[in-house]
Amino acid sequence: MTQAKPIIGVSACVIGHKVRFDSGHKRSAFVDDQLRQLVEFKPLCPEVNVGMTTPRPTIRLREVAGSIRLMDDKNHIDHTDAMNRYSDEVLPTLSELSGYVVCAKSPTCGMERVKILQEDCKGAQYKGRGVFTSALMRRYPLLPVEEDGRLNDLPIRENFVLRVLIYHQAKALLQKPSQRALLHFHQKHKLLLLAHNEPIYRQLGPLVATEFEGSDSDKALQYVTQMMAALAKPATRRGHTNVLQHIQGYFKKDLEPSEKQHLQDTILAYHSGQLPLMAPMTVVKHILSKYPKPYISDQSYLEPTPVQLALRCNL
Numbered sequence: 001m002t003q004a005k006p007i008i009g010v011s012a013c014v015i016g017h018k019v020r021f022d023s024g025h026k027r028s029a030f031v032d033d034q035l036r037q038l039v040e041f042k043p044l045c046p047e048v049n050v051g052m053t054t055p056r057p058t059i060r061l062r063e064v065a066g067s068i069r070l071m072d073d074k075n076h077i078d079h080t081d082a083m084n085r086y087s088d089e090v091l092p093t094l095s096e097l098s099g100y101v102v103c104a105k106s107p108t109c110g111m112e113r114v115k116i117l118q119e120d121c122k123g124a125q126y127k128g129r130g131v132f133t134s135a136l137m138r139r140y141p142l143l144p145v146e147e148d149g150r151l152n153d154l155p156i157r158e159n160f161v162l163r164v165l166i167y168h169q170a171k172a173l174l175q176k177p178s179q180r181a182l183l184h185f186h187q188k189h190k191l192l193l194l195a196h197n198e199p200i201y202r203q204l205g206p207l208v209a210t211e212f213e214g215s216d217s218d219k220a221l222q223y224v225t226q227m228m229a230a231l232a233k234p235a236t237r238r239g240h241t242n243v244l245q246h247i248q249g250y251f252k253k254d255l256e257p258s259e260k261q262h263l264q265d266t267i268l269a270y271h272s273g274q275l276p277l278m279a280p281m282t283v284v285k286h287i288l289s290k291y292p293k294p295y296i297s298d299q300s301y302l303e304p305t306p307v308q309l310a311l312r313c314n315l
């Protein structure tokens, strides 16, 4: 059975809705054109949804009496309580989401390094998070969240799409947890985990295989929590090399000496930065077509994101 497309939340201005304070938008071509092919969007503009007009006065994060407030300084309006009430109302309705793209630098939607004006008006610190996005990330700690600007960084882009797709599958596992389903899930994603975080990969094998004090549901949640932590950062060149060498080991009895040498040289050239990841991956896929290994072919690692987005071409 084909799974439905993942649904992801998005700051409405990032897909071209003219909802910003200046009646403009902040359309991201990647999100609106490419990511749209893979997911369904749930666009939200929290500022418009709490009743702010478009256009509207600029609002900012400001430290007031030790707490961070969402302020319209020009009109002396504090929007914090309204935004918190809105978050409390809307967040419980977003449990279907498998990811969220937020608009960078916004005092409402920004994820990191949002400007906070200091209490004494003597300056600003760039260490805040938008009021809505803070509440979103507290409510859904496993949800992949990324900023539009950071998605211009190609490894971060690949990693975000990967996390959305894996989390989408993990949510299906969490809805119908069983030992069999968890084992199947783990088998499929083993090499992906190894590429991203070897220590967590080594913990998750025993977690899946051994008796667990608790329900299947508790076990699946513990597994998914650790898995999302493992995938939180892009895999490094070292991590990919480790997996490629691991895969190479599966073919040691099959390969001709020249094939073995070619695979080894391509992996080492990738490791030293002379070739992109696609080079050894292409050799591995060619070898797999000649010497089938179902365990390797079934690994999500071989094609974790759809080829039409070409996300691995720049790694």
Ligand code: SF4
Pocket: 011, 012, 013, 014, 019, 020, 021, 044, 045, 046, 047, 048, 103, 106, 108, 109
């Ligand atoms: S950043 Fe968020 S609140 Fe601001 S316009 Fe975009 S969607 Fe609306």
